[in-house]
Amino acid sequence: PQQKKLKEHQAMLEALRRGDQIVTQGGIIGKITKVKENNEVDVELSQGVTVRVVKSTIAQVLNKTEPAEK
Numbered sequence: 001p002q003q004k005k006l007k008e009h010q011a012m013l014e015a016l017r018r019g020d021q022i023v024t025q026g027g028i029i030g031k032i033t034k035v036k037e038n039n040e041v042d043v044e045l046s047q048g049v050t051v052r053v054v055k056s057t058i059a060q061v062l063n064k065t066e067p068a069e070k
Contacts, residue, residue, distance in 0.1 A: 013055045016041060019065035025057050 016022070020032045022043065030043035033050060043053045 012061060013058060015064075016055065016058070016061070017065060020061050021063040022058050023060050023062060024053060025059045029062070 016032060016035055018032055018035060021029065022032060023029050024043075028043075028045065030045045030051070030053075032041050033044045034042040036042065036052075039055050040052050041055055041058075042050050044050050
C-alpha cells in the first residue's frame with residue numbers, strides 16, 4: 001500500500017502543468033504559473049506574489065487544467 005501511494009504521488013507530480021491549483025504539505029494553496037526543469041514550480045499565491053516550490057512538497061492538486069489542444 002505504501003509503494004502504491006508513492007507511485008500515485010509521483011504520477012501526480014509528473015502530470016503538473018501551468019494553471020493547476022495545488023496545496024503544499026505546509027497547507028499553502030496556490031496556482032502553478034510555471035513548471036521548471038530542476039524539480040521546481042513557480043506558484044502564485046495571490047496576484048503579484050509568486051514563490052518557487054519544490055515539486056515533492058506538493059501534497060495534492062485541487063483543480064486540474066485541461067491539456068492544451070495540439
